[in-house]
Amino acid sequence: MSVTETSTERRNGVDVETLFATIGVVRDQPALARFQFRSSHEWVSGTHNRGTISGFYGAGQEHLHAAPTTIGADHPAVLVGADHGPTPAELLLNALGACLMSGLANIAAARGIDLKGVTATVEGDIDLRGILGIDPEVRNGYEGIRVVFHVDGAAEAEKLAALVSQSRDRSAVFDVVTNGTPVSVDVATA
């Protein structure tokens, strides 16, 4: 194979060579691993609001995504909203599912496993007496969240299952959702 062919070799859509090269560069220059992600929000009306994701810092410089993404959020009618979008609690489940899914193809590619298809469902149980302020003994957030994966690929079932557990063990969102992270909430005076 020519150099060009080698450098574009992909498995599961993953450029494995570049992935390993990137990890090697960051290992040698840990400052490149410092990232800052951001989201900006504007209130629309009632529980309806919009969040936009566009720029971030990482690998020593500012970046812009290829396109900004704006996500609307609202409460459904049963929760006295206008249902212009998912609830923020659903957006949290979406972030978790996306994170577990994103790592999986990289891990499979690194292990030489071809994936055919992967789906997952995320479910969270919540007692809204917390956020409605009805019972101080009830927490605001989810009591528990369940994620179930279906993985179809060219390996035995236990090797496919190991992809999911490795993705979980390297997931930023899974870590935050299970272990918590300090969050400051302030109001600008201007």
Next chain:
Amino acid sequence: MSVTETSTERRNGVDVETLFATIGVVRDQPALARFQFRSSHEWVSGTHNRGTISGFYGAGQEHLHAAPTTIGADHPAVLVGADHGPTPAELLLNALGACLMSGLANIAAARGIDLKGVTATVEGDIDLRGILGIDPEVRNGYEGIRVVFHVDGAAEAEKLAALVSQSRDRSAVFDVVTNGTPVSVDVATA
């Protein structure tokens, strides 16, 4: 005012009468407060995947949102992705900002405060040596997240700031992100 006018009275786009009536009904029938939210995910290629939010259970029955919402996620080029959408770690920040924003207009309406405009920014710092598996001492998730609100409304600054702190104190996503929640991740065998 006629009954019709009273029942459609709104402040900040919030139907305050229905909001208080809903809280009263749930107080009397706690089983109605049990909700289950969901997100379903499919892998596309590499780190690119899509999550869809459509149905949920709550107030004693199944519901469908007015429209399903599909959110794409990916890694940017600097993280060896194709940048078909935000990273899942950014989607987490978006869920947090949306949740803090959603509660705010309800609280303001309940307190008789007219809002003119509200914006917020969310920033999260993360050292990617965690998820890249370079340093086991570095956590996968955010070290810390900062949220800053700008609130413009018809009240003194301290009353506007109190809206933000009350929204934080009743936020499902803030609770999960700061305190953590049990998450199970399984693989279906079929």
